[in-house]
Amino acid sequence: MKRNATAVWNGSLKEGAGKLTTQSKTLENTQYSFKSRFEEGVGTNPEELVAAAHAGCFTMQLSAFISETSAAIESIETKCVINLVEGTIVGSQLTVNAKISGISNETFQELVTKAEKNCPISKLLNAEITTTATLV
Numbered sequence: 181m182k183r184n185a186t187a188v189w190n191g192s193l194k195e196g197a198g199k200l201t202t203q204s205k206t207l208e209n210t211q212y213s214f215k216s217r218f219e220e221g222v223g224t225n226p227e228e229l230v231a232a233a234h235a236g237c238f239t240m241q242l243s244a245f246i247s248e249t250s251a252a253i254e255s256i257e258t259k260c261v262i263n264l265v266e267g268t269i270v271g272s273q274l275t276v277n278a279k280i281s282g283i284s285n286e287t288f289q290e291l292v293t294k295a296e297k298n299c300p301i302s303k304l305l306n307a308e309i310t311t312t313a314t315l316v
Contacts, residue, residue, distance in 0.1 A: 200224065227262040227269065234272050234301045235260035241299035245291040251283035272305060
């Protein structure tokens with residue numbers, strides 16, 4: 181399976197602006213800019229999108245692991261905070277609140293750790309990156 185998104189940027193870093201479009205069109209020409217990334221401008225930013233991806237991926241992975249037990253999931257809510265320091269993502273903090281019956285806290289904590297290590301976005305945050313570039 182492959183998924184994609186496209187970013188288009190026009191102008192300089194501080195005065196320019198960009199638009200993001202995802203394959204599913206959930207984001208379609210969604211604006212992002214220097215202000216939305218580093219100040220309080222309107223639009224999204226890469227770190228916010230990574231946070232959404234990590235929260236969503238982790239939560240689905242945790243749900244999969246819990247579903248392998250006899251526990252019943254009512255809800256799992258995960259907040260992800262991406263920490264960007266001097267141009268480098270230095271951490272991703274996941275905070276999970278779950279309503280699940282039929283599971284001990286010990287088993288739940290073990291599955292949380294397993295999901296943290298095994299969700300694809302967790303693995304991506306420590307992955308090889310390749311680039312193909314064409315100057316036109």
